[in-house]
Amino acid sequence: MNSRNELVRKTVWARELADEEVERALRGVSEKHYAKGGYLCHRGDRFDYWTGIVTGLIKMSSIARSGKAITFAGIGAGGWFGEGSVLKDEPRKYDLVALRDTHLLMMSRATFFWLYENSVGFNRFLVRQLNERLAQFIASTEYERILDPKARVARNLAWLCNPVLNPDVRELIEIAQEELALLAGVSRPIVNRSLQALEEEGLLRVEHGRIVVADVERLGDYGAGSGFE
DNA sequence: TCATTAAATTGTT
């Protein structure tokens, strides 16, 4: 029922490709599973695949020389990442770690480049994706400077539900509060209190090891008015 | 299948 073939056809980008382009893509995509806590790659490794998430959650992160851990982004179901490193033929600049058991699709570099050179639909997808991710990182800098911790938690959760970057993420987000803390750049106790407050406000429900989002819209502009917006 | 234990995660101080 869930053959590799079907999984590829259901990706966001495949929907924009011509039939022959999809056929070509199919030949260059493989599947792989990672257990929770597993590293897809470490900073400095080569990882020559453009990667999509069927189910699960991946973080892009690194550890500073000081030992401080930083998470740059979380990528959830339906999301694709790594086009930057594949395009530039560079080693990865960040660690990639599975935060839950994760099922991946991996497209070879050769296939990626064939689509890049030959498919208008694929390029439209790439531009949209890069644009959205740029918006995400600009937003995260903004949050860091003007939003209070609770709003940062709220908005980072909303990004995990972003329909362009993680199209198959629904209301359920399986992430530990400690990981959410690393992502939002606040302490775990702050995340704990923020989540309880947001639950009080009816924006989400806190469960064990996961969060059920009830109102992405309001999470996405939470705290507007408290800064310069 | 159930009871026990270990591990992970949450909630508080």
Place this chain on the structure above:
DNA sequence: AACAATTTAATGA
């Protein structure tokens, strides 16, 4: 940062 409480996962009868 440390501790207690809670929930899940793993183990083995």
